[in-house]
Amino acid sequence: EAGVAQSPRYKIIEKRQSVAFWCNPISGHATLYWYQQILGQGPKLLIQFQNNGVVDDSQLPKDRFSAERLKGVDSTLKIQPAKLEDSAVYLCASRMKRKSSYNEQFFGPGTRLTVL
């Protein structure tokens, strides 16, 4: 089974520039998550999709961050304009919708963003 795919793996930009990340979840996984992980911290949920609808975006800085999952499959996360404090690893995860609440989240390899 193919895993969660993310691209690019690494990105270096200057502050005030824009950047976009792409995620393709595991086939059939209805729930998709974007996390921000700053060095030395645990992943922080930015946005959660159920199919193409947003379930939770309470921690997404909406003045500069946006995300979409138009067809309920792959997703993009955009930052415009970037700030120095956005330097982090952006992780995408997906999860199958099942009755059991114990079904596992699967993570992609992440995109490491450096803002100079």
Next chain:
Amino acid sequence: RKEVEQDPGPFNVPEGATVAFNCTYSNSASQSFFWYRQDCRKEPKLLMSVYSSGNEDGRFTAQLNRASQYISLLIRDSKLSDSATYLCVVKTSYDKVIFGPGTSLSVIP
């Protein structure tokens, strides 16, 4: 108060030692609980789920105390390969998944 808190660490233990990690969560309506492991510069991966009755997987034992809103992970007979960051994870309603800050473990020869 943060939604999920963990021992700050780091933990530096010799091979063969037993080490325990603690985690507390604030939302009493939380439904399910997990421990994830994250190796340096890698993505998190599921180590084990934590069930109400407690569960064991080889050298790893997880416990849940819903009354105290507390989760633990015990690692017996530590191996060098256990060196990683251990993330406590709590799932609330609507599949919202919250990660703790992680506890770093280094197993020393």
